[in-house]
Amino acid sequence: MRKLLTLATLFAILSLHARNPIIPRVSIFADHIVTIAQQENISFREAAQRVKALGYTGVDVWVTINPKEMQVLDELGFEHASAIVGIDYAKGNQAEWENRTLTFMKQHSFPRVLVVPGLLPKEGSEQLLEGVLHGMDLFSRKGYSSGLEVMIEDYDNPRSPCYNTEALDGMFKAAKRLKHTFDTGNYLYCGEDVLQALKHFRKRIAHVHLKDRVALYDGKSPAFGTGLVPMKDVISQLVMHGYKGWFCVEHFGSPHMLQDAETSIRNVLSVYDSLNTGK
Numbered sequence: 001m002r003k004l005l006t007l008a009t010l011f012a013i014l015s016l017h018a019r020n021p022i023i024p025r026v027s028i029f030a031d032h033i034v035t036i037a038q039q040e041n042i043s044f045r046e047a048a049q050r051v052k053a054l055g056y057t058g059v060d061v062w063v064t065i066n067p068k069e070m071q072v073l074d075e076l077g078f079e080h081a082s083a084i085v086g087i088d089y090a091k092g093n094q095a096e097w098e099n100r101t102l103t104f105m106k107q108h109s110f111p112r113v114l115v116v117p118g119l120l121p122k123e124g125s126e127q128l129l130e131g132v133l134h135g136m137d138l139f140s141r142k143g144y145s146s147g148l149e150v151m152i153e154d155y156d157n158p159r160s161p162c163y164n165t166e167a168l169d170g171m172f173k174a175a176k177r178l179k180h181t182f183d184t185g186n187y188l189y190c191g192e193d194v195l196q197a198l199k200h201f202r203k204r205i206a207h208v209h210l211k212d213r214v215a216l217y218d219g220k221s222p223a224f225g226t227g228l229v230p231m232k233d234v235i236s237q238l239v240m241h242g243y244k245g246w247f248c249v250e251h252f253g254s255p256h257m258l259q260d261a262e263t264s265i266r267n268v269l270s271v272y273d274s275l276n277t278g279k
Helices: 002-021 030-040 046-056 067-075 093-108 127-146 165-174 184-189 194-204 232-238 258-279
Strands: 027-029 058-063 078-084 111-115 149-153 179-183 205-210 247-249
Touching: 027 030, 027 078, 027 184, 027 258, 030 046, 030 058, 030 067, 030 179, 030 258, 046 067, 046 111, 046 127, 058 067, 058 232, 093 127, 111 127, 111 205, 127 149, 127 165, 149 205, 165 194, 179 194, 194 205, 194 232, 205 232, 232 258, 247 258
Parallel strands: 027 058, 027 247, 058 078, 078 111, 111 149, 149 179, 179 205, 205 247
Antiparallel strands: none
C-alpha cells in the first residue's frame, strides 16, 4: 500500500509539473568563464556571452573576483547565485576576512556564501577543529542576522573539516545556522553514496554543485552527465522534494571548458524536460 501511495504521489507531482513547468536555475563558476576565455583566446566578455547563450542564467564567484569581471557579468545580466570565500579558521581569528566577505555580499547583493574553511594539519587537528567549528558557528550566526545563508560543502580532501558525512554532521551540530552546498561529485570522491547523502542532508541543502566523476576517489571532473554520478536521480529527487535553488555546474581542470559547459547544461535541461513531460 505504501508503494502504491508513493507511485500515486509521484504521478501527481509529475502531472502538476506538466501543467506548470518547472524552470531550471543553472549557474556556472566565474572561474570557468575565465578558463574559457583563455582556452578560446577570446575576451572575458565574449566568453561570458557564449556561456549566457548556452542557457546559463546565474554565476558563482569568489569574493576576490576581479571587479572588472564582476561588472561584465552584471552588465550581461547574470544573476548572483552564490559567493565563495576561503576562511582558514584553523589559523585563529578571521574577522578581517569575515568583514570583507560581508561587505562584498552587501555590495553585490549575493544571498548566500560558501565558506571553504581550509585544511587541518595531519597532527593536532582535533584541537584546531574546535576552533574551526567555533568560527563557523559565529560567522553563520552573523550571516543569518544579516539575512544571508552561510554554507559549507563536502570538500574533496581528507584533511578538510567537512570531508564526508561524519565530518559534516559534526559541523552542523556545532553550527546550527549553517546550510549545505551539496557537491554531487565529492561524495563519490570520499567513497559515499551520493543518493544516501542527499537523503541525509536534504533539509540542509541551500545550493548544489553539479560535479561528475570518472572514477571513485578520482579528482577528475568531466561534463556533468558523462560520468558516474546518477544525474537524473539526483536532480529529480531534489526537485521532487521542493528544491528551487541553483544548480552550479563544476568541472575545474577541464581541457575543453566551453564544450563541457555546453554538454553539462544540455544534460541538466534534459532532466528538466523529462520532469515537465513526465517521460
